[in-house]
Amino acid sequence: MKTVAAELMSRHPEVPSIQAYRYAAGLSQDQAALRYNEVTGYQTTLGGTTINAWETWARSRGAGSPPTFSSLLVLAEAYGRGPLGMAVEKISPSDLISEAYERLPPEDQLSLKSFSAKEKGSPNSNVGPAFHPIRQTDSPSQSIGPDFNLVAPTVDYGNPEICVFSLPNPHPGNLLDLDWSTFGFGIERLIRQIKNLGRRLEVDICFGVNEAGLVMATFLASAQFSRCPIGYLRCNKVRDSITLDPTSSYPEAGEAPTILICDFEVKHADVVGFIASEIRRRYPGAQLYFAAFGAMTKGSDLEVTSFDDLTGAQIMRAAEFSAVFIAATMSPPGIEPPLELR
Secondary structure, three states, rough: HHHHHHHHHHHOOOOHHHHHHHHHHHOOOOHHHHHHHHHOOOOOOHHHHHHHHHHHHOOOOOOOOOHHHHHHHHHHHHHOOOOOOOOOOOHHHHHHOOOOHOOOOOOHHHHHHHHHHHHOOOOOHHHHHHOHHHOOHHHHHHHHHOEEEOOOOOOOOOEEEEEEEEEOOOOOOOOOOOHHHHHHHHHHHHHHHHHHOOOOOOOOOOEEEHHHHHHHHHHHHHHHOOOOEEEEOOOOOOOEEEEEEOOEEEEEEEOOOOOOEEEEEOOOOOHHHHHHHHHHHHOOOOOEEEEEEEEEEEEOOOOOOOOOHHHOOOHHOOOOOOEEEEEEEEEOOOOOHEEEEO
């Protein structure tokens, strides 16, 4: 069931996981409702319209209605019985809403978190691995460190705490090569931070710094900002200075636009400040936000206690961003994106 559902979602990204599992079980919505009632010993009278409402909710925002935690428990067992109703495959309720977990009511999120922790046998299991399978990397050499909270610059009356993960380097002195799973998990972490800003962030343009930042901007613009226009900033380093290549792209925007700048790394060089000044020159009155995949720490401890423990803290503060989002902390000499994107 899990393999079939994963293949369906891979071939058809528009199909949410809760619907993919129903397809894998070979059930129509009415048949899925009947199987649901069968699991409860016919103590419920669920109909196909409810199954449809749950799948509609998972597919798009502002439509349908979310399933409750108890409903997910029943549905997971129902689909785990397979097409003939005879199988006993273990399906977790979190598998059914992997891409829509953060849109569940807080009470159901906590219930799922507790349930998944018990499934894994660890009371301290974090929500991230349970509801973001992308974090479970295929490469045995790839290691993601613990999560921790960091107080970062943010909007007035916004939530200053961002949940960051660390990227320990098993080979100090060498660049840490990231695989696609870790790269995707970092982007998901940035999305979670943006959602928890304290108010809804509407962005007019997503700018990507070089190719790695452009990939980040593309994902964020599509997943979080309703496919807003995407800009491209190609930086060239000439001796000790930075210039922007003529191939850089600057989308049109109205007065005082809201702009998110995406950069893969923040180290010592003041690339961020240079870019912020250039964007403000081209877009007068722009409100700038900044998202970085990795931020280098001043010391060897990646789980820093203060934003100022990051090497680029002063640079980011001087750029006067409205808010800063950071997916992970890293040690020198830094991290390398998949396919050696630059």
